[in-house]
Amino acid sequence: VQLQASGGGLVPPGGSLRLSCECSGRSSFSGYVIAWFRQAPGKEREFVAAIKWTNGGTYFADRRFTVSRDRAKNTIFLQMNSLKPEDTAVYYCAAQPRLITSTLRRSEAYNSWGQGTLVTVSS
Numbered sequence: 001v002q003l004q005a006s007g008g009g010l011v012p013p014g015g016s017l018r019l020s021c022e023c024s025g026r027s028s029f030s031g032y033v034i035a036w037f038r039q040a041p042g043k044e045r046e047f048v049a050a051i052k053w054t055n056g057g058t059y060f061a062d063r064r065f066t067v068s069r070d071r072a073k074n075t076i077f078l079q080m081n082s083l084k085p086e087d088t089a090v091y092y093c094a095a096q097p098r099l100i101t102s103t104l105r106r107s108e109a110y111n112s113w114g115q116g117t118l119v120t121v122s123s
Helices: none
Strands: 002-006 009-011 017-024 033-039 046-052 058-060 065-070 075-080 089-096 117-121
Touching (some): 002 089, 033 075, 075 089
Antiparallel strands (some): 002 017, 033 046, 033 089, 065 075
């Protein structure tokens, strides 16, 4: 599985941004969970949101963020609203082949990672 994250950039506080994660390397991602994590300088990587590929079930750490998918394009989106300076981080998408609820928010449960895209929230 290969993941390509994009869409990061500079956005003012209160603004919005949509990140994309293009998934490839398989003919089907049925059963997969695709998640977004972020890592700010000097901090641990933390869970942001996830979506189950098959039924679109979603999981969030923050209701300002929503996650969706376009199955025809094999792409996952992270819509981020009401952004704050503390949201500044490198955002990564990650994949695991099946949902395990107890490990959904743990980065070590994911075996495929994209390269990350930088989001900077600043005036």
